[in-house]
Amino acid sequence: MTAFPQVDAYRGGAGLIRVIGHRGARGVMPENTLEGFRFTFDIGVDVLEFDVVMSSDGVPVITHNHALLPSAVRDGQGAWLQREDIKVADLTLKELRDLDVGGLDSRSDYGRRFPDQAFLSGAVMPTLAELCALVQEPQYAHVSLLLELKTDLSDPDIDALRSAQVAAVVDVVRAHGLTERTALHSFDWALLDECRRQAPEMPTSYLSEAPRGEGASCQPDGVTKAGSLPEVVAKAGGQMWCPWFEDVTPELLDEARALSLPVVVWTVNEVDDIVAMIEAGVDGIVTDYPGRVQRLLLERGLGWSARVSTPPVAV
Template sequence: MTTFPQLDAFRRGPGLIRLVGHRGARGVMPENTMEGFEFTLACGVTLLEFDVAITRDGVPVITHNHHLTRSVARDASGAWLQGEEPKLSALTWDELAQYDVGGLDGQSAYGQRFPDQAYLNGVRIPRLRDLCDLVAQPQHKDVHLMLEIKSDPERLQDATARAEIVAAVIAEVRSAGLTQRTLMHSFDWNLLAECARQAPEMPTSFLTQLPENDADVGEDEATQAGPEITADTYNTLPGLVAEAGGKLWCPYYLDVTADSVLRARELGLIVAVWTVNEPDDIDQMIDLGVDAIVTDYPGRVQRKLLDRGQDWLERG
């Protein structure tokens, strides 16, 4: 398949730069939760980025880290997790559903990054099926998914495990009838090759980050799943993504340049930069002419675009 209708939702146009809600709207709502996704959709944001991992019993769930994180998860008594953080792949779906992920521990380093995030109670890690069911409703027919499959660092080289994870994720998307509204998104280029093999109807989106930019506090490192990248080889990345069959290139916003955006565009790639939160940085990305801005604060990007006479949606 050479044409992908879902790409148009992520491509810029005259007076139009696309807006992607990162993990919903992490800056203001609990990340990767149904409450966060519903809020984001209510704000008129129709592109959702989120992370998927697999439980011990093979259920695709929406969460970023491979462990339940003590700065995010509370037990049945409402207490923050103590001691060793349970691994997602060691828990069944029923066990995982006992934890509350509706807020952040404000004393933790991760919690201090998002002081404006709402604190809710009784919020659970959703299954991929839950989000697909929401998006499949008629009122959300214009919503598209940037689905990032997380690579388990302990199983990076396990081709069988990789194929099983991809198959489980694809089955949920297909069951909901959302293949033409979904991108497969990852730092793991081997995993993306497996996605293209199993689901040629869904385009692949390649995440990259230069190693000198440290991983964010409180988050699992993901860049080790991809190819080795240096400042000297960075400008070759658009070409490598295109050669690998990618349709989107998703660089870390501090890495992107006018030249690299131009090169990507020459190769027919869509450029979606992550994760852009500060007003000056949002302005810079608009000036560079990227196709899409991935952000924890959708409202900030909306305001910037409107102030500059631009939009994030095609208005009928």
């Protein structure tokens, strides 16, 4: 397997489990905003997991969904959006920047999920270039980017879109000199093949979620027939496996370790679940509440950053 030094940012070890801020720190700050990202870095989190999609004029922007979420987006007059079918890919960067993404509608189901999230006014959807400029600031030289590329698999031109999206994203990362601090990350495993073709210097991270009942799986059809997930990821050329935390077993963790694949689980928010992942010995925990994970690690004498030693815990 080709050595990628970037992967060390996600690899745990003795006394070390990585804390990875999901969309920043979604539990307490508006998600996928520069304000939320800066907060996340300032509390000592070394890794950021975030989502990139494309505007209609070909600009990589940071937002989670292909369509704008009405309960998280306000128009220029401050009113919550009413439609659920407004696609990011149908709007120019200028049109997207006219929207406010600094808070949640507390009356909505989504807003009730995050009652402690701060409410800001004037926060705009950032571009990937703006995030890259932020992590170039000297105080954030330690930050690594777990960059999730989102694709709409229902699009008939999906192959062309994959190629264009990867090219645009890689151009931005390279232009800011951040290839040594970036891993490319996706549920779309065919897109990760394209990432390796266009950016062989950057590691690829494989997201997965096993089928549940009648729900659709977030991993390609036939994967389990080809072997265990760690085996399939390694054979495909991946450098990291990122499963839904409920899919992790001791056997799979052992297989991943034997293959030198860090295991980074998503998205772990409840105390009991965080503790279970700590005790399982995963490499990293993606979470909406990085401070919560930090405290639980400290209580156990564990750290989350190779840069600093773990402070003593008073007893």
